[in-house]
Amino acid sequence: EMIKTLEERKFPIQNLIPLASERSEGAPVYFKEKCIRTKVLKSDSFKDIDFALFSAGSSISKEFAGPATEQGAVVIDNTSFFRMHKDVPLVVPEVNSSVLKSHNGIIANPNCSTAQMVMALKPIHDEVGLERVIVSTYQSVSGAGKEAILELENQTRQNLNGNQIEKEVFSHEIAFNVIPQIDVFLDNGYTKEEMKMIEETKKILGDDNIQVSATTVRVPVFVGHSESVNIQTKKPISVEKVRSLLSSMDGVNVMDDPVNGIFPTPKDLAGKDDVYVGRIRRDLSHPNGIEMWIVSDNLRKGAALNAVQIAEALVSVG
């Protein structure tokens, strides 16, 4: 997805070097119709490299990000390892690219659910200030990797054919079910995914006083995360104003004419780059409350696209 995005967006690349473990040595990678062979990732792999895009798990980022920066590369890290480090910027370019001005060689890419949510929160926070955010997610299986996609497909067939259900990736059946667990549980009763949404939202919006709570749920959808988001603003704001702020936000697309069946759903929007917002309405339980429904392709804005956009922003600031 990352390589496809680099190609689609015509990122100025002289030399693309795919790195992986020994197991994948020599595996072909296609870029601009050329076949490039994968090399083995080593500590000295980063000489003369400008950007090193990491997306191979926290342990790899932990071990190799240091050597990469020492050799002069800027690391853009898709894992959670550096996200909450004080001296590592956590960036969604449309939201907080200004923090890119000073970094120590490592830039973190946020969690997919967080990235799409802060895109919609940012213009509202700038206008009237966010007091509180309560989010419930509807996350697709692709966020859990290739095996999870296969598991949904296999379990679906097993269900329809009346066969024994095989479970490997998810703790409970995912076909025709919803699972209120993403990542592992922590001592406070929240999952790691929920705590990522809570902490990363505050860091990206640059405001520790925003109160956030989250419930993250896996649903039997292949691609695209949806979020039911309830916000409470410091100053009152009208639904019309929210709609116009979101319409003016780069990378956000307002899709909100429900009477005519127009609202975002993940299946309709898989493969799109933008973050789609619909069902924008007054929260009937609070005078300063707004409800909305945010959908985005989690493989695009939530991962590959945002990483490439960070690289583009770094190129443009020099």
Next chain:
Amino acid sequence: EMIKTLEERKFPIQNLIPLASERSEGAPVYFKEKCIRTKVLKSDSFKDIDFALFSAGSSISKEFAGPATEQGAVVIDNTSFFRMHKDVPLVVPEVNSSVLKSHNGIIANPNCSTAQMVMALKPIHDEVGLERVIVSTYQSVSGAGKEAILELENQTRQNLNGNQIEKEVFSHEIAFNVIPQIDVFLDNGYTKEEMKMIEETKKILGDDNIQVSATTVRVPVFVGHSESVNIQTKKPISVEKVRSLLSSMDGVNVMDDPVNGIFPTPKDLAGKDDVYVGRIRRDLSHPNGIEMWIVSDNLRKGAALNAVQIAEALVSVG
């Protein structure tokens, strides 16, 4: 489902008379291993009838509930038609059976999503008072009827086999998708289903000051509604206290040991009568906030079971 429930719970019935439109005249209904033929519903169908259970749409309830009560039957109505009428009690027996003491012959059965939620809210409201409730639902297709179940099954096969997707019941594809619409949209941007949850919750809990907001979403699950519920109480309450209150509530089952994979999911609990609550934890965005996850078989507690329980409660109060 209603007839099955009457039989399972050994409701004291001398004479069961299935009534329907002319189209279904003579259709066989099985009750206690006897075959009973369906009769045509008419204004004078209710002589010598004690309880008339209606579940054939609002227009039928509107037309025939009056004649039924005039002939001496007590009507238990599953449709939304009478729910918000001032002189019609809206009842979940474990929650507010006391209102059954005075009625004018018609008792309303609440919306399925509301019924399961108020079961969990009631003991907390009694203990510390509810200030605010924010709910996002994950509702199964069975709530939309037989055709909806077939549509999920057919679209799922069409997806897996790469065939053209056929849509009839739902506005958007439901297979491998989520749809933030249940019932029609109203002028305030909410759906009818969302407004039912908001208004019925206040009526059943007998407190118009509880602030409620709702987002109702259809998910590709056959049976069982799930709800991510955020509550804010008037007085503070500990998570342990919430757990013990819910454990003591009739018809509620606490299923909350997430580290060991124990939390409710709809597929695991289809066919069960109880309302299951898990993921109970402190809301990190508010000192008086609690988050929880409520799952129930929408065809049982949300419909047939609750209707039969209302009849049982009426029998027991004489």
